[in-house]
Amino acid sequence: GQNIDQPTEMTATEGAIVQINCTYQTSGFNGLFWYQQHAGEAPTFLSYNVLDGLEEKGRFSSFLSRSKGYSYLLLKELQMKDSASYLCAVRDNNQGGKPIFGQGTELSVKP
């Protein structure tokens, strides 16, 4: 089976940096995704990691360590519009290769 854990809620200040962690346990890991979901809207794709290391995309970066079963999403220069839920999802080849989602982390950015 698989188990994906993220903090339920986080709060950060505008202009700051925040790191959202995701740990997972899978038997056939084949990639990790991060999605952003604003309240009342559909999730939108942020990043995809399949190899260890850091992937940077503008203000957002995603890190993966396969040996530790660990990823984080780093958001820099926080803006109010970054207030959203951030979903971690893992592909498991032993579960048909489909993405399995964590519960999501609700991030609140305050002035």
Add this chain to the structure above:
Amino acid sequence: DVKVTQSSRYLVKRTGEKVFLECVQDMDHENMFWYRQDPGLGLRLIYFSYDVKMKEKGDIPEGYSVSREKKERFSLILESASTNQTSMYLCASSANFNEQYFGPGTRLTVT
């Protein structure tokens, strides 16, 4: 521009009714998914399809069925709606189980 559409944003049905939720994608993707999203439970996979007329059960298929007669269309059917099926339903599509594109969601209320 990528597009996934769902037939309704809001739907109210009575207990015992048969409910059809439609999803259409214009990206020629092989894979399509139906999720439900509930507070504290995250995105849970109901069914997915990797080709026309092919379907696989997800994590919570009970009480649901699906139909995929054409590549672009994936329908979710609630044979006899119950109050515990009140939820947000999200459709998604992807190529090769990579980045998923989500529709806007249907908020279903069963009374």
